[in-house]
Amino acid sequence: MATTYQLIEAKTLTSTTASIIFSAIPQTYTDLIFVTSCRSDGATQATGGLVNFNGSGTGFSTVSGYGSGTGIGYFKATNEFGSLPGSSPTASTFSNSEVYLPNYTSGVHKHYSIHTVTENAGNEAYAYFFGGRWADTAAITSITYTPAAGSFISGSTFYLYGIKNA
Amino acid sequence: MPATYEPIATYTVSGSPVASYTFSSIPQTYTDLILYSSVQGQANGCAPTLVLNNVTSGTLYSVTILYTDGLTTWSGARGTNLNNFDIGTTSGLPYANTNQYAPVIAHFMDYTNTSINKTIFYSYYNATGGYVGGADISHAAGLFRSTSAITSITVSVNNGKTIPVGCTYTLYGIKAA
Numbered sequence: 001m002a003t004t005y006q007l008i009e010a011k012t013l014t015s016t017t018a019s020i021i022f023s024a025i026p027q028t029y030t031d032l033i034f035v036t037s038c039r040s041d042g043a044t045q046a047t048g049g050l051v052n053f054n055g056s057g058t059g060f061s062t063v064s065g066y067g068s069g070t071g072i073g074y075f076k077a078t079n080e081f082g083s084l085p086g087s088s089p090t091a092s093t094f095s096n097s098e099v100y101l102p103n104y105t106s107g108v109h110k111h112y113s114i115h116t117v118t119e120n121a122g123n124e125a126y127a128y129f130f131g132g133r134w135a136d137t138a139a140i141t142s143i144t145y146t147p148a149a150g151s152f153i154s155g156s157t158f159y160l161y162g163i164k165n166a
Numbered sequence: 167m168p169a170t171y172e173p174i175a176t177y178t179v180s181g182s183p184v185a186s187y188t189f190s191s192i193p194q195t196y197t198d199l200i201l202y203s204s205v206q207g208q209a210n211g212c213a214p215t216l217v218l219n220n221v222t223s224g225t226l227y228s229v230t231i232l233y234t235d236g237l238t239t240w241s242g243a244r245g246t247n248l249n250n251f252d253i254g255t256t257s258g259l260p261y262a263n264t265n266q267y268a269p270v271i272a273h274f275m276d277y278t279n280t281s282i283n284k285t286i287f288y289s290y291y292n293a294t295g296g297y298v299g300g301a302d303i304s305h306a307a308g309l310f311r312s313t314s315a316i317t318s319i320t321v322s323v324n325n326g327k328t329i330p331v332g333c334t335y336t337l338y339g340i341k342a343a
Contacts, residue, residue, distance in 0.1 A: 005171040063236030063301035076236040109265040113291035131291030165336040
């Protein structure tokens with residue numbers, strides 16, 4: 001049986017960047033995995049990462065639960081696609097996030113799961129679980145990822161992988 | 167380093183809903199297994215379930231679950247002496263729209279080791295459209311108190327429901343070396 005889990009594209013930022021985009025995503029896989037390690041220059045402890053599929057930021061529903069080490073929380077949102085530290089936490093500390101996006105070429109609504117953590121030598125860091133849905137039957141051909149506050153800083157990395165089920 | 171992460175088998179429900187599906191004769195040549203699924207619920211709600219090696223008696227399963235619907239805080243649940251892995255909690259899987267599915271993921275670590283009981287991570291992520299329109303994230307650690315190697319995995323849903331047409335399940339194997 002052929003091995004799968006193939007790197008489609010990798011991005012490593014060498015300067016501050018407002019958003020990143022993976023475009024012309026091959027339609028030859030079954031599922032996608034989007035892995036990031038990133039940080040924003042926004043003046044905050046942590047900020048959300050926002051997604052557009054095929055240039056659209058509408059039609060999203062997200063549910064999340066999280067823990068901060070000192071408390072827990074929960075919320076419903078729209079196109080949140082993970083979380084990342086802002087400028088306040090410990091320097092040189094980036095997020096760790098993985099999105100699993102099954103059946104991205106199918107003719108049904110797109111759904112995904114997200115695990116994301118930020119870290120901080122101080123008192124405030126987060127571990128999130130997200131479940132998401134994009135109420136659109138179009139195949140996903142591009143993914144745009146943008147911090148809700150600020151811009152991605154140099155050293156942020158983004159990887160898109162494809163998995164085939166046969 | 168040789169590549170790993172290989173698809174073993176895939177199944178898509180077609181024609182009519184099914185009560186369950188079994189991945190049988192699982193190769194014993196990997197280290198870990200991952201089952202990735204896209205699953206839809208049915209009216210009045212249901213959640214995914216698993217059975218290993220066709221064992222449905224002897225109350226050998228237990229689960230510890232962390233869950234939220236996004237409207238209330240995280241809650242915990244514990245099930246012991248069960249006859250399957252059942253991690254259903256609040257809203258379950260989506261069904262409000264026939265185009266809605268949810269990722270369901272199960273990790274089976276060291277599944278061929280006959281010296282240990284088997285442990286799994288088992289989760290589903292429903293953003294909206296489950297029972298009474300709700301969302302549901304459910305994360306569980308599960309224990310199967312058997313030292314037998316895992317040779318089959320049976321997927322199903324609870325609450326007396328069936329698995330709708332269009333649901334997909336793929337089993338992957340990962341080698342440690």
